[in-house]
Amino acid sequence: MDFEPLFTFFAVISFVLGSMVGSFLNVCISRWPKGMSIVSPRSRCPSCETPIGWVDNIPLLSWLFLGAKCRHCGAVISWQYPLVEAVTAALFLLVFLRFGFTDATIVYMALSAALVLVTFVDLTDWTIPNEVTFPGIPLGILCSMWVMFYGDSAMRIEGVYEDVFHGLLGAFAGGAILYVLDKVSLLLLKKPGMGFGDVKLLAMLGAFFGWKGVIFILMVASIIGSVVGLASILIQKLQGAEEAEHYLPFGPYLSVGGLVMLFFGGPVFEWYNMYMDLPVME
Ligand SMILES: [Zn+2]
Structure with a gap:
């Protein structure tokens, strides 16, 4: 494994990309089983239904800064959200570290995201x-x-x-x-x-x-x-x-x-x- 600046840079990018993809997976995990669209409406607090602004929607960080609570109604935000983001981010990083600048990296990032999605939908909704x-x-x-x-x-x-x-x-x-x-x-x-x-x-x-x-x-x-x-x-x-x-x-x-x-x-x-x-x- 080499730690040239370019490699390190793309390792960080992989992690950030993974956390963003994980954030999108969260939307799929909570909406697909209910037959809802994953595009609209914008993410809302499940309790008070206030739309979530972009500042409160940053993968991993927002959950920490908000102290796992909704900014408006104080309802507890499930730890499942940051967990999905962290797992996806870690997998994207691992895929990059293992496969580097190759065709496999893109394919296997997509595959890991798919497997995270399957895992959490099956755990929460008992369907694949x-x-x-x-x-x-x-x-x-x-x-x-x-x-x-x-x-x-x-x-x-x-x-x-x-x-x-x-x-x-x-x-x-x-x-x-x-x-x-x-x-x-x-x-x-x-x-x-x-x-x-x-x-x-x-x-x-x-x-x-x-x-x-x-x-x-x-x-x-x-x-x-x-x-x-x-x-x-x-x-x-x-x-x-x-x-x-x-x-x-x-x-x-x-x-x-x-x-x-x-x-x-x-x-x-x-x-x-x-x-x-x-x-x-x-
Ligand atoms: Zn709320």
Whole structure:
């Protein structure tokens, strides 16, 4: 990693851009589930409905300066807003630090923003927005084709991008695996395992990362999901709460799996391929 002035400058720009995109994601997260337009009206305080001026709408900073309260009515502003902005800003910075001045940076910034969006909509509304997955699947396939023809692309992961129909195959594998799991769960457990939104989400990630990426993401998502699931059951038991029968959103785990693939997939597959290529000891 080098710290030339230009590089540092763009690292800062990436962070600021991320926080601004995060601010826009907040609008989508609160309005999409209600079927509202994300363009108009201007942002308002949910309590007193006073339009929020630009000074009070600066990502991260305004929330701090306002002390998490509306300037007009004093209603508490949820910490979810600065959290989304901070997470998006951090991801944009990480993408730039990892991929630098390459084609991958633009694509993966967009992908991380999409995954933040999916995570928070699924956590708050228990749905995965088609507004993300419908354009995301063809976009992923397009990027895969781009990588296929432009061999120098920073998106290429050795040992993963090897099929001619990389993106198509990934999207199909991602969708098919969860679709079948869902049907099996319906048959055996008499309840749906995944929502159809999860199917489309993994298809989208497959379009970007191929069928090997799909397996990797599913593994990471399942591990994190089990740990979080067990922990929450344990906490409920300790607190003596009734076992809650509730829907467990899988979208956030798939999204985290996608981000792990994005940042660590390259080294992991490199290591895996090296290991597989080792001569057998006799
Ligand atoms: Zn207010």
